[in-house]
Structure formats: structure tokens, C-alpha cells
Amino acid sequence: MPAAVVIGAGIGGLSAGIALRRAGWDVTVLERAERLKPVGSGLAIAANALRALDTLGLGDRVRALSRVQGRLGIRRPDGRWLAHTTVDRAQRKFDDLVVLLARATLVDLLAETLGADALRLGVTVTGVDAATGVVRTDGGEHAADLVVAADGIRSATRRALFPGHPGPVYAGVTAWRGMVPWDGGPLPSTETWGRGRVFGAHLLAGDVVYFYATDLSPEGAVHGDEREELLRRFGGWHEPIPSLLAAVRPERIVRNDVHAFATPLPAYHRGRVALLGDAAHPMTPNLGQGACQAIEDAVVLAHAVGEGLAHAVGEGPAHAAGEGGGLAAYSAARLERTSAIMRRSTAVCRATKLRNPVAVSLREAGMALGTRLSSDLMLRSMREVLEWTPPRRAASGRGPAARA
Numbered sequence: 001m002p003a004a005v006v007i008g009a010g011i012g013g014l015s016a017g018i019a020l021r022r023a024g025w026d027v028t029v030l031e032r033a034e035r036l037k038p039v040g041s042g043l044a045i046a047a048n049a050l051r052a053l054d055t056l057g058l059g060d061r062v063r064a065l066s067r068v069q070g071r072l073g074i075r076r077p078d079g080r081w082l083a084h085t086t087v088d089r090a091q092r093k094f095d096d097l098v099v100l101l102a103r104a105t106l107v108d109l110l111a112e113t114l115g116a117d118a119l120r121l122g123v124t125v126t127g128v129d130a131a132t133g134v135v136r137t138d139g140g141e142h143a144a145d146l147v148v149a150a151d152g153i154r155s156a157t158r159r160a161l162f163p164g165h166p167g168p169v170y171a172g173v174t175a176w177r178g179m180v181p182w183d184g185g186p187l188p189s190t191e192t193w194g195r196g197r198v199f200g201a202h203l204l205a206g207d208v209v210y211f212y213a214t215d216l217s218p219e220g221a222v223h224g225d226e227r228e229e230l231l232r233r234f235g236g237w238h239e240p241i242p243s244l245l246a247a248v249r250p251e252r253i254v255r256n257d258v259h260a261f262a263t264p265l266p267a268y269h270r271g272r273v274a275l276l277g278d279a280a281h282p283m284t285p286n287l288g289q290g291a292c293q294a295i296e297d298a299v300v301l302a303h304a305v306g307e308g309l310a311h312a313v314g315e316g317p318a319h320a321a322g323e324g325g326g327l328a329a330y331s332a333a334r335l336e337r338t339s340a341i342m343r344r345s346t347a348v349c350r351a352t353k354l355r356n357p358v359a360v361s362l363r364e365a366g367m368a369l370g371t372r373l374s375s376d377l378m379l380r381s382m383r384e385v386l387e388w389t390p391p392r393r394a395a396s397g398r399g400p401a402a403r404a
């Protein structure tokens, strides 16, 4: 059985591990953390990623966690809606929905599906030989036919393979995330856009609200009390924002400066190594697609190397994964789509950063007019992102092992 080593057990690495296992690979996922403790509290998994999760046998288990109902859209700080649609309309248009869930719930589900036997926690990868597939760690070496670098936005593997690439740059905004218990009944899923600031709030299963907020900030700014900062910036906005901020426990708030690529990589593979998720295409969170694209990557990668494997019967898996084999097909399939989504996310981020009152009024007028002209504006603008479907054989769950 060909061997794959995955570096990193985030959403991307775990998804890749599952997809490759289903495609007949012997998988080892190496994670430097001693336990899986995802930061960031909540996550949107959109229709495209739900379809990718279907190929991993997990789509319906994630859909079952959906609490999004009624209206969803963008509001002003005074509460007026600028653009909106309904969950029913979105579901009719894309045959699916967006599911907002706790990050830990998704990570637990992925880890359980991968299987404890494939996961090694507390192992730090210290180097990879792209030509031979040898992965060096703080505890020894692993030989792999395929190495998947899912080691996140600060990927050391990416830096070693693409030393000339400038890496992620600061997007100019910092982001807070938190979870708050909620007994206030149904809650529309909203983002509220003010001058340079955004606040999103979504009800999750288990009567918890996941909120996030962004604001312009110097890189590396230090705050004494994040809840006070949030109240200062968003406390005067429409309900339920002040109530959520009053209720959140300060220790449940996480904050990160937002970084993303300004320049895409030239390829997502070198030798036997494939890059995936934030290691390959870190994007601003404005489209809620970073993890969704990592899951898509995982499914496409397993399909691409599975195809290579099928063609290389009798020639060994080295041929399948290597340069010019399945990994070139993987790069070709993913580079354009993820680069476009990355650019688009940056463009939305730029729009949220507007502070000038005239520019903000024009932005609001544009959104309101767009919604009046077409109630489907929000959905149409996301069509290309959301309508993605998995490669055909991956969708039918048939890997090379099944075809053999």
C-alpha cells in the first residue's frame, strides 16, 4: 500500500488524511500539538465544502448541525439591512446550505473519522526531502510516497520549497472571535458593516452564538482587555451586538491579526510534496472560505493522486505522486480557483476597511441598490464559489483501491 505522510492536523490535514485513506493510502498525520485544540470558536462551512465533505462521508453529519434559519445578510450599525436573502432561497439556489458550527465539533468529527491509529500528536516535522519523500521529525524519520504539507499559514514546508515567495502579508485588520450562550430564540445570521469595522453573529447548535469582529489596527497591537476593546468599538451598534459583548466571558475571546497572500504560489507541489489549505493559499476570512478551500483541496488531491496511482499500476506509487504525475494535476486543478477566491476575499476585506464617510455611503448605496434590483444579489455574487462540485470519482467515493 502506498504511504502518505500529512504534516499538520488542522481541518486541511485531517480532511486530506481521510480522503487519502478512502483512496487506498496508508496515512500518517503528524501534528506538533499534544492535543487537538482548534482556536477560533466557530466556522462557516458553505455548500461547496459540504459537497466535498459528502465525498468523505461526513456531509450529512455536518448539515444536521445547522441552525441557520430565516434571513441572512449584511446590516448597518443602526440595524438597517443593506443586503439580504433567506436560507430557503440559498438552499434552493445551491441545493445546499451554509452550516455554522463550532470549530472543535468539526475537528473532532474529522479526527474520529480519520482514526486514532493514523494520528500522531506531539510530533514536530523538522524537514522534508521533496525528491525522496523522507520526512524528518523530532522523533525520527518517515518514508513517504506522498507528503502533504498542511502545516498552516506559517508553513515551514512552503518556505523550504518556495524560498523566493514573499509569504503572507498583513491585511491591515485584526479579528476577534468568541462564543456566547444564547437563550434569545431565533437569530438572523448577520454581518454588520461600519466604518472600517465588521461584526458577524450566528446561532450554532447547542444554543450558542458565534461572533467575530474585525477592525483596522496596527500589526501586533496589544490590548489590555479584549472585551473592553470590543465594547468600545461595537458597544453602540444594533442589538444583539451589545448584549453579546456584555455576556461573553473575556477568556472565550481570541484575537489574531489577519494575514493573507498578496501573491499566489506558482504551484501547489514540488517533487513528492503537495501543499494544501492555509499552507498553500492563506486568505482573509471575509468570504468564510479558508477552511472550505482546504477541504476541497483534500478531496481533489486524493482524486488526483488516485488517478496517478491507477495509471501507474505496475510502476509503483512513486511515479503516481511525483512531478508530472498526480500532483501536477492537483496543482492545475486548484491553483486558479483558490487564487481567484483569495483575491476576491482580499477585495471584500478592502471594502470593509473603508472609513471615509463618503466612500462608506457609496458602498451602502451600492449594496442597497443591488438588493433592490435583484433579491438574489448576494447569492449570485457567490455563485462561482458555492457551485463547485467534487471530481466525479471522488464524488462516488471510489478510489483506486475500489477500482483495482
Ligand SMILES: Cc1cc2nc3c(=O)[nH]c(=O)nc-3n(C[C@H](O)[C@H](O)[C@H](O)COP(=O)(O)OP(=O)(O)OC[C@H]3O[C@@H](n4cnc5c(N)ncnc54)[C@H](O)[C@@H]3O)c2cc1C
Binding pocket: 007, 008, 009, 010, 011, 012, 013, 030, 031, 032, 033, 040, 042, 043, 044, 045, 123, 124, 125, 126, 150, 151, 152, 153, 155, 156, 175, 176, 177, 212, 256, 258, 276, 277, 278, 279, 285, 288, 289, 290, 291, 292, 293, 294
Ligand atoms: C477570523 C477568522 C475567521 C475564519 N472563518 C472561517 C470560516 O468561517 N470558514 C472557513 O472556511 N474558513 C474560515 N477561516 C479560515 C480557516 O480558519 C483556515 O483557512 C483553516 O483553519 C486552515 O486550516 P489548515 O488545516 O490549512 O491550517 P491550520 O488550521 O493552521 O493547521 C495547521 C496545523 O499544522 C500544525 N503544524 C504546523 N507546523 C507543523 C510542524 N512543523 N510539524 C507538525 N505539525 C505542524 C499546526 O500545529 C496546526 O495544527 C477563518 C479564519 C480567521 C482568521
